[in-house]
Amino acid sequence: MIERFGELRNTALLVSVFVIAGCGGGGGGGGADAGAADAAPAESPVDAATAGNVAGMVTFTGTAPMMAEINMGSEASCASKHSTPPTEEGFVGGADGGLANVFVYVKEGLESLSFPTPTSAVVLNQDGCMYSPHVLGAQAGQDITLRNSDGILHNINASPTENRPFNVSQPVNMDTNRAFPVAEVMIPVRCDVHGWMTAYVGIVDHPYFAVSGSDGSVSLDGLPPGDYVIEAWHEQLGTMTSNVTVTTGGTAEISFEFTEAMAGSPVPMGEPIDLLHPDGHQVVDH
Amino acid sequence: MSALQNFSSHDSHKKPHLSPQCVVLGILLLGVGLLAIPGDATAQVDGQVVYDQWCAGCHGEDGAGEGPAANTMLPRPRDFTLALYQVRTTGSGQLPTDEDILKVINDGMPGTAMPGWEDVLTEAEILALVDYLKTFSRFFQGDPPTPLDFGRATSGGEDAIARGEEVYQTVECWRCHGQQGRGDGESAPTLNDDTGFPIFTADLTENWRFNGGGEVEEIYRVLRTGLDGTPMPTFSDIVDAGVITDEDLWSLAHYVRSLSPEEEPSVEEVVTARLLTDTPLPQTIEDVVWEETERFYVPLSGQIVVQPRWFNPRVDAVWVQAVHDGQELALLVSWGDPSESPDTLWTEFGSQVVATMGSEDQGAATSSGTADQLVVQFPQELSEGQERPYFLQGDTRRPAYTWTWQSDVGGAFESIARGIGTAARQPDAEQHVRATAQHADGQWKVLFVRPLDTGGAEDLALTAGQAVPMAFQAWDGDNGESGNQGAISTWYFLVLGQPTPVAVYVAPPVALALTLLFGLLVVRQAQVGSGMWQEPDAAARAKRSAQKRKLAGMGVGVIWLGMAFGAYQNSRAGWETGYADLGFWWAIIGGLLAIAGLGALIGTWIHTRTSK
Numbered sequence: 001m002i003e004r005f006g007e008l009r010n011t012a013l014l015v016s017v018f019v020i021a022g023c024g025g026g027g028g029g030g031g032a033d034a035g036a037a038d039a040a041p042a043e044s045p046v047d048a049a050t051a052g053n054v055a056g057m058v059t060f061t062g063t064a065p066m067m068a069e070i071n072m073g074s075e076a077s078c079a080s081k082h083s084t085p086p087t088e089e090g091f092v093g094g095a096d097g098g099l100a101n102v103f104v105y106v107k108e109g110l111e112s113l114s115f116p117t118p119t120s121a122v123v124l125n126q127d128g129c130m131y132s133p134h135v136l137g138a139q140a141g142q143d144i145t146l147r148n149s150d151g152i153l154h155n156i157n158a159s160p161t162e163n164r165p166f167n168v169s170q171p172v173n174m175d176t177n178r179a180f181p182v183a184e185v186m187i188p189v190r191c192d193v194h195g196w197m198t199a200y201v202g203i204v205d206h207p208y209f210a211v212s213g214s215d216g217s218v219s220l221d222g223l224p225p226g227d228y229v230i231e232a233w234h235e236q237l238g239t240m241t242s243n244v245t246v247t248t249g250g251t252a253e254i255s256f257e258f259t260e261a262m263a264g265s266p267v268p269m270g271e272p273i274d275l276l277h278p279d280g281h282q283v284v285d286h
Numbered sequence: 287m288s289a290l291q292n293f294s295s296h297d298s299h300k301k302p303h304l305s306p307q308c309v310v311l312g313i314l315l316l317g318v319g320l321l322a323i324p325g326d327a328t329a330q331v332d333g334q335v336v337y338d339q340w341c342a343g344c345h346g347e348d349g350a351g352e353g354p355a356a357n358t359m360l361p362r363p364r365d366f367t368l369a370l371y372q373v374r375t376t377g378s379g380q381l382p383t384d385e386d387i388l389k390v391i392n393d394g395m396p397g398t399a400m401p402g403w404e405d406v407l408t409e410a411e412i413l414a415l416v417d418y419l420k421t422f423s424r425f426f427q428g429d430p431p432t433p434l435d436f437g438r439a440t441s442g443g444e445d446a447i448a449r450g451e452e453v454y455q456t457v458e459c460w461r462c463h464g465q466q467g468r469g470d471g472e473s474a475p476t477l478n479d480d481t482g483f484p485i486f487t488a489d490l491t492e493n494w495r496f497n498g499g500g501e502v503e504e505i506y507r508v509l510r511t512g513l514d515g516t517p518m519p520t521f522s523d524i525v526d527a528g529v530i531t532d533e534d535l536w537s538l539a540h541y542v543r544s545l546s547p548e549e550e551p552s553v554e555e556v557v558t559a560r561l562l563t564d565t566p567l568p569q570t571i572e573d574v575v576w577e578e579t580e581r582f583y584v585p586l587s588g589q590i591v592v593q594p595r596w597f598n599p600r601v602d603a604v605w606v607q608a609v610h611d612g613q614e615l616a617l618l619v620s621w622g623d624p625s626e627s628p629d630t631l632w633t634e635f636g637s638q639v640v641a642t643m644g645s646e647d648q649g650a651a652t653s654s655g656t657a658d659q660l661v662v663q664f665p666q667e668l669s670e671g672q673e674r675p676y677f678l679q680g681d682t683r684r685p686a687y688t689w690t691w692q693s694d695v696g697g698a699f700e701s702i703a704r705g706i707g708t709a710a711r712q713p714d715a716e717q718h719v720r721a722t723a724q725h726a727d728g729q730w731k732v733l734f735v736r737p738l739d740t741g742g743a744e745d746l747a748l749t750a751g752q753a754v755p756m757a758f759q760a761w762d763g764d765n766g767e768s769g770n771q772g773a774i775s776t777w778y779f780l781v782l783g784q785p786t787p788v789a790v791y792v793a794p795p796v797a798l799a800l801t802l803l804f805g806l807l808v809v810r811q812a813q814v815g816s817g818m819w820q821e822p823d824a825a826a827r828a829k830r831s832a833q834k835r836k837l838a839g840m841g842v843g844v845i846w847l848g849m850a851f852g853a854y855q856n857s858r859a860g861w862e863t864g865y866a867d868l869g870f871w872w873a874i875i876g877g878l879l880a881i882a883g884l885g886a887l888i889g890t891w892i893h894t895r896t897s898k
Contacts, residue, residue, distance in 0.1 A: 074472050153458035155519040158379075159480050164425065165370065166379040167512050169519035171457040176523045192517030193461050195476030 046113075046224050052246040054106075055219035056253050058212040058232055060099040062260020065091050065236070070196045072129055078150060078194075081128030088196060089134045090236050098216025099258055101135040102234045103186060103202040105209035106220065107241065109228035115206045117141040121177060124189070124199060126154045126170075131189070131199035135235070137209040138201060140183050146176045153193050158201070160187040185233060185268065200235055218254075225250075232256040238265030333418025336411045344399065349422035351481075358597040359399045360642060361497075362483055369423035370480060370515035373498045375433040378512045378520035381425055383433055387416045397488070397495030434510055434522070439503055440536040442543075450541025453534045457521060459542075462487045467545045470624035470728025473517075475635045480515045484638040486600075488518075489622050489728070493546035495602065500546065506539035551583035551603075554778075556862065557756065559608035559615060561783035567611040568618075571724050571731045576618055579607045584758055586773035591678060592706055594647035598639060599773030600762035604660075610738065610782050615748055617734040619660060619758070626725040627693055627763030628655040640766035654766035657694035660732055661759040664688070664746045664780075666702060674755040674777050679703035687746045689719045691732050693763070697721050698734060702744055706770055716742045738782070753779040753862075781862060793856065797849060797875055801882065804842050839890025846883030850876045 067087040072079035092100040121143035125132040129150060138144050146156045148170040156176070157167040162184040168176050180187065183205045191197035202209060212218040212232075220230070223246045231241045237258045244252040338347060344363040346353040351365035364371070371382040373390050391412050394402035403412060420426035440446060454460065462477065464470035467490030474487040493500030498508040512520035525532050560579060568575040584606055588599040604621040625632045636654025645651075665675045666685040673684070680686030682704045690709070691698040698721030703709040718740040723732045738748040748754060756779065761772035853876030860869030 153461050155517065157480075157517065157519065161368075164379040164381075165480070165514065167514065167517070167519040168378060168523050169457065169512075169521050171524060172529050174524070174527050174529060176527070192477055192519075193458075193473045195473070 046222060048222065050248045051222045051224055052249055053219060053221045053251040054208075054223060054228070054230060054244055054246060054254055055217075055251050056255045058099045058102045058104065058216045058218055058256045058258070059097040060093055060216075060237075060258045060260075061097060064093045065263065067091060070129075075129050075152070075194065077152060078129035081150075086128070086130060089130075089198075092134070092214065094214035094216060096215065098212070098214060099234065099256075100212055100214040100216065101133075102212040102216075102218070102232050102256065102258075103135050103137060103200070103209065104212060104218045104220070104230060104232045104254075104256070105137065105185065105202060105204050106206060106223070107229045107231040109226055110206050110208065113206065113224070115139070118207070121145040123147055124156070124201070125149055126156075126191070126197070129154075129191075129194050129197060131191075131197055133211060134199055135186075135211045136199065136201045137211060138180070138203055139207060140203050140205040141179050141181050143177045143179050144201065146170065146178060148172065148174050154191050154197070155193055156189060157192055158187055158189045160184050163187070163203070185231075186235075202233065230254055232258075233268065234258060235267060236264075237262040238267050331408075331410045331414035333411075333414035333416075336407065336415050337418050340403070340407065341415070349419070357643065357645075360483065360598045360639065361398055361479065361485060362481070362642075363399070364515075365481060366419050366422035368480070368515070369425040372513040372515060373508075374431075374511050374514070375436070375507065376431040376511060377434060377522065379514060381428075381431040383431055384416050387419060388412060391415060393499075395497050396500070397492075397497055436503070436507060436510065437532065439506065440533055440540070442502065442540040446537045446540040447544045448541075449534065450537035450539070450544075453530055453538040454541055456530065457524065457538070459538075462517065463490050464624070464728050466727035466729070467491055467542070468622045468624065468728030474624055475629075475632045477517045477635075478638075479517070483642050484635050485516055487624075490542050490545045491622065492602070493543060494550040500543070502536075502539045502543045505542050506536055509535055509539060553585060554582055556753065556779045556781055557582045557584075557606050557608055558862075559610045559617075559780060559782045561750070561785060562609050562611045563785070567609065567614050567616050567735070568733075569616075569735065571618065571722060571733050575609060576607055579609055579618075581620075582606045582778075584775050584778060586758065586760055586775045589678070589706075589759075589770055589772055589774045592770055594645055594650035594770055596643075596645075596767060596771035596773075598643050598765070599760075600765040600767065601760035601773045604758050604760060604775075606758075608780060608782075610748075610750075612738070612750070612785075614735055614737050615782065617662065618731060619662070619734070620729060620731045621660075621760060622728055623658060623725075623730050623762050624728045625762075625764045627658045629764055632764035636764045636766045643766070645771075649769070651766050651768055651771055654764055656761075656763035656768040657692045658730065658763050659693070659759075659761040659768075659772070660691045660730070662689040662734060663703075663757040663759065665755050666744060666746060668746070668752070668754065676705070677757055677777055678706040678774070679709060679759075681705050687744070689721070689734055689736075691721045691723060691734070693723065693725070693730075696723060698732075700745065712742070712744060716740075716744065718742065718745065748780075748782055750782040751784040753781050756780040786868070797853065797879070800849070801846070801879060804846065805882065807842065836890055836894040839886055839894070843883045843885075843887035843890060846879050846886060848883075850879035850883055852876075853879055 067090060070086045070088060072082070072086065089101065094100055118139055122136060122138045123145045124136055125147045127149040136144070146168060148154050151173045153169065153171040155167060155169045157165075158178070159165050160180060162182045163180040166178055168178070170176060180201070180203045183203050185202045185204065186200040187203065189199040189201060208220045208223055210218050210220055225246050225248050227243065227245050229241055229243055231239055233239045240256045240258065242254050242256065244254060246252050342353055344353045344355045344359065345351055345366060346356070346363075349366035351363040353363060356363050369381060371386065371390075373395065374380065374382040374386045376382060376386070390400070392402055392404040394400045407415070460471050462469070462471040462473045464474070464487075469487035469489040471487060477485050477487060479485045488496060496504070496508075498504055498513060508518065509521045511522075512518050521535060524530055525535055558580070562575070565575060582605065583603060585603045586599060586601055588596045590597060601621050601623060604619050607618040609616050633655050640651055640654055663679060664687045666680070666687040669684070675681065675684035675686045679688065680703050686703045688701045688703055688709055689698050690701060698719050700712045700717055700719050701709040702712060719734055719736040721732055721734050723730065740747070746754065755777045757777050758775045759772055761767040767773075853872050857869045857872035857876055860866065860872055
């Protein structure tokens with residue numbers, strides 16, 4: 001009943017809104033700039049011949065936080081998949097100060113362009129009761145294959161704020177596809193069955209994103225020449241941005257130097273209210 | 287750029303030019319749009335006014351679930367700004383339909399602080415609320431959600447339940463809910479909801495407390511949709527992927543339903559201790575006597591009378607069974623508690639509970655991890671006229687006599703208390719109660735045994751047939767409970783069954799014989815009155831006066847009614863002393879006698895009247 005009334009009213013209200021909105025053009029004088037703003041971004045406009053790259057390093061200086069060992073004693077089949085006892089992945093450093101699991105992406109500079117949604121899926125694997133990868137990027141609307149390679153119960157509980165959430169159970173080896181239609185950096189994912197399992201998914205509406213490897217290296221390839229704001233996101237150290245100019249066929253250098261002092265910085269995320277950390281930012285204690 | 291930013295920045299650089307005429311037309315249409323729905327009752331009610339008056343106290347004026355009362359609740363009030371609704375007919379992560387929101391407002395959410403509003407608010411007010419709640423999140427500006435097709439429930443029965451039990455193992459429900467479904471699975475102590483608050487795993491043996499409803503169709507719905515915002519996921523995808531069939535999922539729902547009693551347990555004021563005549567008093571929890579002994583349901587609630595208060599009791603009820611053998615009383619108390627406190631696996635959960643409940647009461651717990659505890663409470667002495675001590679362990683005028691069991695110590699001890707927190711342990715020489723305890727599959731069972739009469743001057747003597755006030759208190763240490771912060775019941779009565787008096791066996795046949803005799807008399811009387819019975823002396827028949835017949839008939843009626851009253855007294859005594867079968871038969875006899883007595887009275891009245 002209420003739904004039908006709601007529809008009726010919505011229709012009536014929509015018509016009235018259109019009439020008001022449609023008044024803009026008729027008033028005269030306002031057509032030009034409104035038209036410019038409405039122009040649809042061009043489809044896949046990148047000319048490979050002129051494209052350049054962004055490449056560089058993500059590093060960390062200071063004392064690296066100790067990552068706690070994960071007790072998988074209750075999950076023998078997972079524990080046996082690890083030759084050395086697995087540790088939490090909130091901070092993963094590498095040789096020469098490299099910082100892994102940093103999501104690097106073009107934050108500004110691509111607004112006029114539109115990119116097709118990839119038809120191939122990215123995979124978020126659950127293997128040995130760990131998410132692999134721990135930090136994952138995908139394009140808006142792109143399929144994310146949630147894969148259970150453990151054959152025991154996992155649930156994949158994603159808590160975005162700009163997208164709708166999901167919480168899917170996978171009691172056996174299986175794949176389940178989900179997608180986030182709206183750009184959002186970052187979306188936390190957790191397994192409630194195994195409290196130590198967390199992952200983060202970055203959703204952007206273009207293909208220029210990457211996750212730093214354990215050596216801290218990162219690159220964004222095939223960018224059209226222009227000015228960009230590049231952001232680097234880390235789950236404990238927050239974000240850093242860098243302005244770069246990509247020239248035709250050139251490689252713009254980036255360098256993100258995270259430091260010990262940044263621990264506890266605000267981490268942009270659809271994050272939960274955490275009474276234990278009343279400033280609203282869930283900073284994992286170790 | 288986020289969608290939210292898109293929404294807000296949309297108008298700022300577009301700057302459309304509006305002509306006055308056009309705006310007037312638009313506003314006119316807007317008015318027509320609002321008026322064009324004569325049946326829409328919500329138009330007359332301001333949802334915000336209703337919300338601010340009735341909902342904001344818990345959910346907050348801004349809808350973020352942080353109203354003034356929110357700190358006394360776990361699970362916390364819904365945060366409407368997230369548009370996460372547990373009880374829906376739509377897929378995981380999807381918005382609820384208007385009907386879904388309406389249903390929760392009308393019916394409330396079992397097992398939470400959310401009451402039903404159907405009897406409080408008008409339909410128009412509730413419809414207006416539904417619309418208003420949706421304004422807290424921009425997600426509702428999109429397309430309305432589509433409900434899932436749930437099909438029809440499969441028929442239940444033993445086969446479905448057996449298959450459901452297999453599915454429970456296959457899809458590993460036990461990881462959180464435990465092998466017996468009591469919410470004690472290995473993952474249970476690590477669970478948080480989407481807003482970071484600790485969350486209990488549902489105890490599947492208490493379906494009247496299921497958030498999404500406890501019947502088979504409702505359980506199936508939750509399996510399909512999940513409970514958004516909680517760790518409970520959807521199981522739709524594994525049906526789609528062919529891991530299990532839809533029928534399997536229905537069987538799982540039937541199995542989960544079968545873990546709870548068929549009916550929500552009713553609360554009886556009297557707990558009867560059956561008298562054992564040919565079996566010895568059970569000295570163990572495993573004794574088969576308990577399988578044949580009635581269980582009494584005693585609900586508990588948080589102690590919120592004196593500070594520090596406790597709004598989040600883990601123990602919501604205890605089940606009580608009692609027997610005695612004329613010498614000793616055995617009392618078996620069982621309740622759901624996922625852990626044997628203190629259990630280090632639950633330490634983190636307990637401290638989260640304590641932090642979340644954020645009590646500012648003086649002396650409030652700041653940490654968890656004390657022992658589990660149960661107190662059985664009696665008056666120190668029985669008073670005339672059933673006056674009972676204050677239910678929080680008595681006061682100076684009427685002390686309470688208590689049995690205390692603690693999980694870390696084992697055994698039990700007797701105390702005298704003159705108010706909560708004043709319990710003084712009786713000297714060792716005066717300790718007579720014995721206790722054994724067992725924790726298995728998320729359930730405590732504690733067996734108390736005590737002589738009916740201990741001979742102790744301060745101990746309450748128990749006498750068969752006498753109603754003794756009895757109350758319970760329970761604490762879950764791993765839930766941050768200790769001291770005044772625990773769960774408590776009101777007073778109940780414990781009645782010890784009596785040996786069946788000889789009269790019980792003699793009286794019913796006598797009463798039946800008398801009934802038969804009087805029945806014959808009345809029949810004969812009626813036949814005399816109607817001339818059916820051939821009296822040899824016609825003159826004598828003529829002499830019989832109507833007055834005499836009337837007296838006789840009335841007399842019989844009154845006697846029968848008197849006997850009916852006697853039978854009623856016997857029946858009541860039977861019920862109250864635990865001889866329900868005798869009570870039942872006396873009730874039948876009493877009913878028959880009452881009918882016969884009334885029949886005699888009415889019949890006599892009719893006959894003597896018409897004969898005038």
